[in-house]
Amino acid sequence: MSKLTTSRRGFIKTGAAGAAALALPAYLRSTAARASGAVNVWTYANFIPDDFKAEFEKETGIQVNIRLVDDQGKQFNLLAAEAPNPTADIVTVAGHRFLQFIDSQLLAPLDTDRLKNWGNINPVYSESDWATINGNKWGAPILSGAEVMAYNTEVVGEDEVKSWDVMFDPKYEGQTAYIIQDMMSVMMLYKGYDGNMIAYMDDPEKAAAIVKEVRDFLIEHKSMVRKFYDSGAEIQQMFVNQDVVLAHAWNGPISRLIMDGFPVDMTIPREGSYGFVYTFNVTNNGPNPDNAYMLLDALLANAEVGAEMTRSSGFISTFKGADQHLTELERKAASFTEEELQGLQFFRAEANEMKYKLVDPAVEEIKAA
Template sequence: MTFLIPTRRSTLKLMASGAGLLAAPSIIRPARAADSVLNITTYDKFLPQDFIDQFQRDTGIEIRIRLTDDQGKQYNLLAAEGADPTTDIVTVAGHRISQFLASDLLQPLDTDKIANWGNLAKPYQGAPQLTTDGKVYGVPLLAGFEGMVRNTDYTKASDSWELMFDPEYKGMTTYIISDFLSITMKYLGYDGDYVEYVGKPEEAQAATNAARDFLIEHKDMVRKYYDGASEVQQMLVNEDVYVAQSWSGAASKLIMDGFPVELSIPKEGTYGFLYSFNLVKNAPNPEAAYKFFGALLANPDVGAAMVRQSGFASAFAGVDALLSDRERAAIALPEEQIARIQFFAEVNRDMKNEMIDKAVAEIKAA
């Protein structure tokens, strides 16, 4: 299986071998009785409907889904609910889990209570991104990276993010500003993850400003800034844009569907991330959550379905054998490109988020 895992060295070895508003809160209602329902906040296309239906039939537990496409909105909702959450399980990206933990919003998992924990791919069973002080805070699900996507019918091949700024494609590019700002910093030679800027706010601000000004200067390249995976997919399918920065899942799904796009990691590099299901502190239905985790890991067919729906690589063992050649090819990249992935770090997150949020607003306003 083509896996992205939370340590750079092991990630490269494994992979070389092979988010709009929250939905209406009324979707999640107070539980009828303890553990008779399970409230999950997750992304569209992450949970297969067949699995949900089967779990409900087998256990009598009703699954209620609240959709999100943004980590910040999910965090803000949990923080606002405080000690009385309406959600049992959330879907956290690895580079944001420290924020949830710092605010005491998640509880550690008792992996002995999770049936089939051993069905995770071995590197993920002790994923460093999900382990703090020896405690595990999530069930690894899917992994991916920020890639460059181009319509192969209308664009030339390129191994550089420079293609996003090529005048030939003026008005035919798109990206998520906050994500692409970090990539632009890397493209310009700065640290887009701000690890090098711990204790150096002035240096960090100068690097942020350089990327901000560069994107403002090339603002005429952009057809539209987008927010979610389905939006960039639609723009590519409609040929509204020819080149895009995209999460690997959205692009891989287009490749699986036979659309003429290429996903690549340019020579300047990119950032990677891991998604997990996480148990909320004071979750109203914890025992239902543990039953859910065990059922999720019981059959690699579920992992394969999640790959097909999301386009991201699975953290479950045995999935590779269930994928078609096209599906495997869609989530595989050459070794030299995989080596360009840098996983988001947990350090200096507050500085990064504050500076990027401010720069995004300034780019939009320019």
């Protein structure tokens, strides 16, 4: 992945969002004399821009300690193991996973009155129905993503990717890849069902039959798959190495490939797909809550910070005006057409307990088949 790393650094050095552009607002800089200590953040790679981190530490005297995570389940287990006295002040939770963390009392309700820049978040994200649970906000939306169909533009035609059908075309046998658990939800939608399974909460037999149908379908077409993968870096490498030409993927890693000039594009097929929002959440009983709020407010203060978060992660910024600080290529890599967005639904959590009791065993059965 050396080309990706080199290219990313080039963007940071030559782009508009250098350290000066990411400077903190004056009211935050004025707190440096009284601020001290640290803030501990568990997050994904590149979610906090390096230039912003350096400027925040310089101006406030607060050290930002980042622990990288690569999986929501692993993060939950780590946080639960440390409860009720976590070492983390801020964690990164996808909106559709809120209930699991909230029910386990791992997150504190977000006090938006302490965030002067809360209004800088696009209300499509900050005021969406999934963002409020039990009358409280639980996280600051920072980046939005979607599960997409990614394809090598030198091999697969744009007219072929209008439907998820192409993932099962014998023409591309052994040249596709996907994350099985995520693909299960998309395939439910592909077959005309509710991939969130909320519609079947009162009909567990129907839910079980749907999961079985999708499981059997993926087993039947297992020869199409080069590899069931786990991480964004892994699918990037498979495209770069030309191991695959089609994949179900998160848009962030694919967006990074597009920005770096690889012949890859992405779309949301006509049957639709699912979107999600990453949020920064204050932990329950974290060691540095005041510093956590200071960091969150600083992040929200500048649309250019949002643009740099998009550049470095590939996901879509939730900040108002962030797209105005991106190049044409960067905007192309981090956006969808109106037609594509019509098929995008957000993941919901209400039926997760029932859903994953069915889906998790099905995933293992697909792997073993």
